[in-house]
Amino acid sequence: MFVTFVSITSLAVLIRIVANPLSNVFQKQLTHRSADPLFIISATYGFLALACLTVWPQLQVEGLPKAFWLSMLVVGLFAMLGNVFLVKALHIGDLSVLGPINAYKSVVGLVVGIFLLNEIPGWWGLAGVVLIVVGSYVVLSNKQQRKGFSWRIFGRQEVKLRLAALVFSAIDGAFLKKAIVLSSPTIAFFYWCVFGFAFTLIWMLIVLKDRWQEQTSLLFSQKSTYLALFLTVGVTQVASNIALAEMQVGYALALFQTSALISVLFGHRFFNEQGILRKLIGAAIMVAGAILITVLG
Secondary structure, eight states: OHHHHHHHHHHHHHHHHHHHHHHHHHHHHHHHTTOOHHHHHHHHHHHHHHHHHHHOOSOOOTTOOHHHHHHHHHHHHHHHHHHHHHHHHHHHSOHHHHHHHTTHHHHHHHHHHHHHSOOOOOHHHHHHHHHHHHHHHHHHOOTTOOSOOOGGGGGSHHHHHHHHHHHHHHHHHHHHHHHHHHSOHHHHHHHHHHHHHHHHHHHHHHHSTTTHHHHHHHHHHTHHHHHHHHHHHHHHHHHHHHHHHHSOHHHHHHHHGGGHHHHHHHHHHHHOOSOHHHHHHHHHHHHHHHHHHHHTO
């Protein structure tokens, strides 16, 4: 039985590592075609919620504890903010940069774990944090610049948006883990979609009240890309929930960051982003840091 759980968890992590950067590709493509980030996220939540109702008409509502609903409210709000900020960042920044930057999520996961879960990192975990910082400098540096490290790098709009997104995502991961423990990965996934859609719909009705028809028309004209996005986001989140059900939050978030290498390759392949070798080296350093946190931290 233990081997079965390990196999399922490992497969879920592997699927998540590939599916997540692929969903980022579709999100970036849609923003380049005038799709609004908020509409993209709302449509994704809405489609996935409807898909769940279609294949699973009798969802559990009664019998779930109050703590589950409170956790899902936090998850819905923070996941919405994290996803919208992520898509905004992808719109103006390079996937090959923003993918590796997401490795900072493992650092946030450690901090959240200290205060919420009383998980104290060891020396190897701290060494992993240092590697992530070093790797991010390599990814963000410009070979044409001769100056040393500058904190102004983190003043770049796309980097600030990506950092905000990963902070919200890391916190939402901790509460999602709690919701999964109180229910199941599938039930938590459905309500992740429902609460996310409710929050984004309210926000969208306020912000995009004069543009929703234009965005809806764009959805139908770009239906193939939207459908690919819905599928990859759904697969990513289901795989994340399965992994979180069997792993500590900090370790799962760290292990997910090995997708940084794939993000660099996708950025070069789909958007012709440059500096591929330097970014691969930086991403590899960040992945090494994430692995240290996961295995030895």
